Amino acid sequence: xxxxxxxxxxxxHPPAVRFPVARSGLLGAALAAVVATAAVVIVAWxxxxxxxxxxxxxxxxxGLWSSxAALAAVxxxRSPRGVIxxxxxxxxxxxAGTALPVACQAPPAVHLDFQGFLLVSARPAGRRxxxxxxxxxxxxxxxxxxxxxxxxxxxxxxxxxxSPSSPDGGRSPSSHP
Numbered sequence: 001x002x003x004x005x006x007x008x009x010x011x012x013h014p015p016a017v018r019f020p021v022a023r024s025g026l027l028g029a030a031l032a033a034v035v036a037t038a039a040v041v042i043v044a045w046x047x048x049x050x051x052x053x054x055x056x057x058x059x060x061x062x063g064l065w066s067s068x069a070a071l072a073a074v075x076x077x078r079s080p081r082g083v084i085x086x087x088x089x090x091x092x093x094x095x096a097g098t099a100l101p102v103a104c105q106a107p108p109a110v111h112l113d114f115q116g117f118l119l120v121s122a123r124p125a126g127r128r129x130x131x132x133x134x135x136x137x138x139x140x141x142x143x144x145x146x147x148x149x150x151x152x153x154x155x156x157x158x159x160x161x162x163s164p165s166s167p168d169g170g171r172s173p174s175s176h177p
Contacts, residue, residue: 014148018085019141021096023076024132026117031072038065080129084108084122086148093124108149116142120149 042061081096091108094101102124108131112119116135121128135142 014086014088014151015144016086016088017141017144017148018083019133019145020138021080021082021084021131021133022137023079023081024117024134026134027079027132028076031076035065035069035072038068080131084131084133086145091122093122093129110149118146118149 042058042065045061046058082098083092083094083096083101085092085094085101091104091106092101093104105123105126108120108122110118110120118131118133120131120133122131123129133145138145
């Protein structure tokens with residue numbers, strides 16, 4: 001069995017990567033499906049004769065549904081667009097159309113992972129930013145971006161960083177008893 005020796009003074013880092021963030025079609029379709037399903041449920045409830053209080057419960061239900069549908073549409077239309085970047089030492093966020101990126105206070109946190117879709121949150125400038133990322137937004141950068149998001153890399157000057165991908169945390173096989 002061969003071991004890869006990783007020197008503590010030369011920790012392995014994920015590659016630098018820039019990933020474009022666009023409005024997610026998958027997220028839009030999911031929101032539309034939820035809104036449509038809710039409409040079907042309200043209509044079925046009305047057709048079943050369930051509302052005992054006349055039309056008032058239906059009007060309230062449709063009002064809540066339309067408010068929720070509008071909120072979902074506004075959320076999708078206003079979803080962040082720009083570029084998220086790992087430069088090898090720091091995560092950066094740049095809003096589409098701006099030249100200056102903002103440093104993220106911590107690495108992006110992955111909340112959902114469906115291989116071809118990631119829901120991550122980042123914290124540029126002290127606020128939480130939710131990003132719905134899809135492989136089709138940049139297929140060539142997707143594998144490198146996933147490696148960067150899941151790595152526990154430390155800044156390049158940190159000599160105590162261990163490779164998370166090596167089974168012994170970066171120690172050479174000769175350091176084992």
